[in-house]
Amino acid sequence: MQPTPSPRSQGDSSRSRAEAIYAQLKDDLFGLRLMPGDRFSEGELAERMRASRTPVRQALHRLEREGHVEVVSRSGWRVRAFDFTRLEELYEICIVLELEAVRRLGERPAAEVSPLLDQLGRTWLVAPERRLKDGQAVSRLDEGFHRQLLDAAGNGEMARLHADVSERIRVVRRLDFTQAARVTLAYEEHGKILGALLTKRNEDAQRLLKAHLEVSKAEVRTITLHMLHSARPRDLPARQG
Template structure:
């Protein structure tokens, strides 16, 4: 056995552990188990996940680099409070990318329509009894569908940037879908957008899409602490850490 085999294996295990902690904490944020402003220590996370502090620290600093957490060297970590102006800017970027995607898709010939559009058609153009009703599931489906729309253009950089933006506004989407009327409205809105794209009615499709996204964007300005705590109560019953 090579002399460095064991240390290398140990590094891989540590890296996998840090990745698992990172994904769990990010999910805690998106699912409201950790709310903006919540504070916690490395020790609390390590104890909850039954791991050492080293992979916890690696995961936390990664989340800090991505803008989800901020660190106070004397008092631990905090979920970054909402920056409403930043969310609004992210939505503007999303709108630009998706409108351009629709324009490109509508400009293609019939034979050039990507399979992704057929997949979106099968997802959203369904009978009411076939629709999903769980807000969390529909939220995930909504995000994936919009990403698929941009991916269908074939521009990998557009798709990568759009995916990054989509992840950063995921919590707004999740809040939006805690309101049951949004589920039915989302099916109806997506259906109209897809039909317009398939018919190559570019201006109509872009207008429908922009209106659809603006509804979610408007949610940014209505967020309150009470709304976030209600969302937490509707999610997993046990909080990740103490607020």
Template structure:
């Protein structure tokens, strides 16, 4: 059966640029709507659709739709299928593993830099992380989707706290590309408690300037997530889509 991904695309109200009448803002809104569908599993790897389908669903012309799709193509989220419309980029294990390798390099470098060069006691970023992750068990969040977002924030904040803006920018780009995989990981209830435990241990090591230990734990933490990539199946992706639909 041919998939119908546009059936779940954001409606016109979710495209803020349409109201302002700005061509650029309209394309940005369409871009954000399609990307959200990919991130939230409403569009799955391999799903096909056409510019006309997207334009009809969002009540816009094809020109800003095409502009948004080419931007998503440049970011490796979709692929153009000449004469056959567009396709969400098929799942590529090697591609995601490469991204995780880049993430490891960046975050280990960040942990070392934090321990050796940053005033940890006055770092607003680290103070914020302490208030979220170093809390009593009874104060921990339990919603996997929410914790998934804070998990991403934990890692991006560690990199940003180094003060190296280019490192933080590259890390943000990598993070965005692997976001759907990380959200899949948090569909497992035990991952919430594990994440609190491991983040707390990593953060304490950094605050005590134990660079080698912080790097070791951080690498093990990321490697565990990376190992889950090879376990992802089409069934898991469809289950995630069903969960997203049920939550609407």
């Protein structure tokens, strides 16, 4: 006779399932498989995830607290529309944190920061023919570039705050990299920032980094419905908002 699972083990299993569903939905949001305005029900998600409604509801409420989705009926949900003012404010936080990180890097001995800069250089300081062309792959490298600057600054709380903010603007960043021109600019602008850091031109590095981030911030206001739906993976049907 099989032992009956304890209430604690059942609770742990439910939390684990909710965590997995949360991660999958977040990946759908950041991968543009779920777009602003898309509607869905808990039942639809439960069927797709092959799960009960309880962990689905737990995952959705967590995403609701983070500002990604909103309730539209008793069991209906919708991906929240972009709040452009909020996105610009998040970019401003990134600018403050990253400029401080670069300032700190400029004050550290070259021997301490060279391993990081050499690693970043192998990614960004490459000949044009060796550059990646896939926008989504470059967007992930771009996020890693900015994250590594914060990690190297040596303040764990700054790095954690930056990681949280970066996650909240990830969809916009990925939309930005659907444009081939932005992929090319990413290599050129990151290369200039690294060049200034490698030659200990700290003020130039901060100026170049700020200009780089300001361009991305300005792109927020250019997002259109057409851009969103053009970026949706082609094998998915469009949902009605």
